[in-house]
Amino acid sequence: SEETSMKGALIGCGFFAQNQLHAWRDIDGAEIVALCDRDPERLAATAETFGITRTYTDAAAMFAAEELDFVDIATTVQSHRPLVEMAAGAGCHVICQKPFAETMDDARAMVAAVEAAGRTLMVHENFRWQSAVRKAIETVRSGAIGTPFFGRVxxxxxxxxxxxxxYLAEGERFIIEDLGIHILDISRALFGDVERIAATTKRVNPKIRGEDVATMLLAHEGGVTSVVDCSYATRRTPETFPQSLLEIDGAEGTLRLDAGYSLVVQTGGNETVTDVSPPILPWAERPWHNIQESVRIIQQHFVACIDAGTQPETSGADNLKTLALVQAAYRSAETGETVRLSGI
Ligand code: NAD
Ligand code: 89V
Known part of the structure; x- marks a missing residue:
């Protein structure tokens, strides 16, 4: 009901926040009552689209004026630490977009700030929540293919x-920090924490500054080896954006998530093929519907965790391990060495 619904604000009314605002409208137990963006035009346009009347160009002014249970930070990475610390100071639960931070120091400081405030911090790390990917994770976790020993994401x-x-064309770092971060996180969700990583990177597109290809080899603590490979320079049909494809070998079978959201499981001479296409929500648009659906799922997960008093699976503390993989991958690509995660 209205009385028990958490009241939240969204900061950063840009490209991706529009999905988050659509998803909040679909979610029980929480509503967005205020918006903030330092760009007055984006702020006004978003306020109009979503019928939200309380608007601020300055986050500090918003925290001073509003009584908020939570804040949803949808800005780019440079502003995350000051905004998360401000939110913690105001006693809010926090969702923060990926990449959570550019350095481990910033990331650890944000986790500590929200912990000290006794509130919940979730990173909007949504790829492992895509329903097709989730189905694969659940199938592997159920033991259907036995203990995995190899994976490709x-x-x-x-x-x-x-x-x-x-901004993706402008940064010194591109694909690992922006997209690889999601794919590394899927590998962690499937195969657990990582002991060491080796990576190569390349820029193929001459019009951008950072790397648009990365190939990574991960040795997981539990004994799985995974290959995590990402490219925004691959011209092929079918164009699979934004699908993450999986190939997993277990002691008793194999699982694939193929192009077109086809989940293939082979065990004991039998094969099952399941169409795990995500629904296209009323406000969604191909080919983004896969990501858009996961936005609703992860935001609902945040509300459910606060209700239940549990930690989100993609908490700030959990995300430190995904960020460490990002840092380690860049270090490996730069030095040509395999990098141990214990040193990050
Ligand atoms: P964007 O530049 O379109 O929007 C960011 C907005 O934040 C801008 O309107 C800007 O004015 C505002 N802003 C920045 N600093 C601010 C501050 N201190 N106070 C108030 N407003 C501020 O960026 P985007 O493409 O929407 O991306 C935002 C974030 O979402 C990025 O970190 C990106 O990596 C992430 N993202 C995530 C996914 C996903 O699937 N999880 C997909 C796309 C983008
Ligand atoms: O999902 C993301 O984080 C986006 C994109 C799919 C473009 O990499 O930035």
Whole structure:
């Protein structure tokens, strides 16, 4: 009901936040009552689209004026630490977009700040929540293919991400920090924490500054080896953006998540093929519907965790391990060495 619904604010009314605001409208137990963006035009346009009347161009002014249970931070990475610390100071539960931080120091400081406030911190690390990927994770966790020993998590595309998100072409770092972070997180969700990683990177597209290809080899603590490969320079059909494809070998069988959201499980001479296509929500648009659906799922997970008093699976503390993989991958690509996660 209205009385028990958590009241939240969203900061950063840009490209991706529109999905988050659509999803909040579908979610029971929480509502967005205020918006903040330092760009007054984006703020006004978003306020109009979603009928939210309390608007601020300054986050500190918003925290001073509003009584909020939670804040949803949808800005780019540079502003995350000051905004998360401000939110913790105001006693709010926090969701923060990925990449959570550019350095481990910033990430650890944010986790500590929200912990000290006794509140919940979730990183909007949504790829492991995509329903097709989730189905694969649940199948592996159920033991259907026995103990896994090999995995490949692949994301290869030629989709023009730069027109919607121009900053992706401008940073010194690109694909591991922006997209590889999701794919590394899926590998962690499937195979557990990582002992060491080796990586190569390359820039193929001459019009961007950072790397648009990365190939990573992970040795997981539990004994699985995984290959995590990402590219925004792959011209092929079918164009699979934004699908993550999986190939997993277990002691008793194999699992694949193939292009077109086809989940294939082979065990004991039998094969099952399941169509795990995500629903297209009323406000969603192909090919983004896969990601858009996961936004609703992860935001609902946040509300459910606060209700239940449990930690989100993709908590800030959990995300430190995914961020450490990002840092370690860049270090490996730079030095040519295998990097141990214990040193990050
Ligand atoms: P964007 O640049 O379109 O939007 C960011 C907005 O934040 C801008 O309107 C900007 O004015 C505002 N802003 C920045 N600093 C602010 C501050 N201190 N106070 C108030 N407003 C501020 O960026 P985007 O493409 O929407 O991406 C935002 C974040 O979402 C990025 O970190 C990106 O990596 C992430 N993202 C996640 C997914 C996903 O699937 N999880 C997909 C796309 C983008
Ligand atoms: O999902 C993301 O984080 C996006 C994109 C799919 C373009 O990499 O930035």
């Amino acid at each position: 692949a994301f290869r595309s030629g989709y023009d991400v730069y027109s919607g998100q121009p």
